[in-house]
Amino acid sequence: MNTPDVSVVVRSMARPTLARTFASIAAQHGVEAEVIVVAARAVPHAAPARLGAHPLRMVVPQAPLDRGDAANAGMDVARGRYVTWLDDDDEWLPGHLAALLAAAASNPGCGLVHSLAEVRVDGEPTRSFGQPMARTELYQRNFIHVSTALVARALVAEGCRCDASLAVSEDWDWMLQCAHRSDFHFLRRRSFVWHAGIGESGAGGGGNHDAARVAAARSAIVAKWAPQRAQLVAALDPALARARGACERRDWPAAARAIGDALAVNANDPDALTMAAAVERAGGRLAEAQAAAALACVVRPHDASLVYNLALVCRERGDHETVRQCVAALERRIHDDPRASAWRAELADLATPQSAPHPGTSTEP
Secondary structure, three states: OOOOEEEEEEEEEEEEOOHHHHHHHHHOOOOOOEEEEEEEEOOOOOOOOEOOEEEEEOOOOOOOHHHHHHHHHHOOOOOOOOOEEEOOEEEEEEEHHHHHHHHHHHOOOEEEEEEEEEEEEOOOOOEEEEOOOOOHHHHOOOOHHHHHHOOOOOOOHOOOOOOOOOOOOEEEEEHHHHHHOEEEEEEEEEEEEEEEOOOOOEOOHHEEEEEEHHEEEEHHHHHHHHHHHHHHHHHHHHHHHHHHHHHHOOHHHHHHHHHHHHHHHOOOHHHHHHHHHHHHHHOOHHHHHHHHHHHHHOOOEEEEHHHHHHHHHHHOOOOOHHHHHHHHHHHOOOOOOOHHHHHHHHHHOOOOOOOOHHHOOOOOO
């Protein structure tokens, strides 16, 4: 029997939206997938033998399962080289699985590839959810929707399973387990639709958001992973300190070496990327400086100081449109950072070019 490319685990509550979910799986062409439907309520329900080219089998437990146990039940019988989840209130756009498989083939050292989610909640504008990996950030908040990810089944065999003690955010915990065993690759593609307002988990948006439940789960996960986070910080901080000191001395070669050390410990570390932008500015490589500063903002999107640093680089390049976007972003962050108001005022006059500070003066994380 051939090994499928992907095992798709559907945690099914037999919702009316299941037909839409099934149709989105059937629309995944150029991929050999098996579909494993876990009847989480322990009640069999109608399902076709195939979804397009993909065979389907039903797993009916003896008793109802919570979210984590339902996911584990599907992964226990998965045969594919990769595993992914798709709940019965969400959907993939055509080409989703094929694009992720192509990215996985191009990045064989990464056991997990992931992309963007399109978040839909009634009465709200659509938005993207997802970003590149940085473990320091993943310890604090989840930014990967599990249905945007392909996970090598080898990671499951090594012990990456859902923590059934978590009522919600079990997928965040699963991502952390995977991150401790493998590198991740991010594909900037939005081909998964997350209907965040549907469901009863409380971890979505709109009417499906229970702030107290989410906060309790976050506290449990942060506490669970505190020792590993402390180990990472202990390995990372010396490299960041060397980089910061070299930037202050304007010793750009030494700064570049220390930044490289920091990024080797924590890929896409936003503090290291901010200092990398300063090094690139000092060398006159403004396009590279802007790319590093922009990536820092993507990885830590709520940090006003990173937005300010990006704006400085863009102003020096004459990219006034991006500076305007930064000014708007700082406006949204005024309540979170008292410095944001002053930075916004400094950058507001876009018509008159201003002298940017020396590259060594904007390395404060």
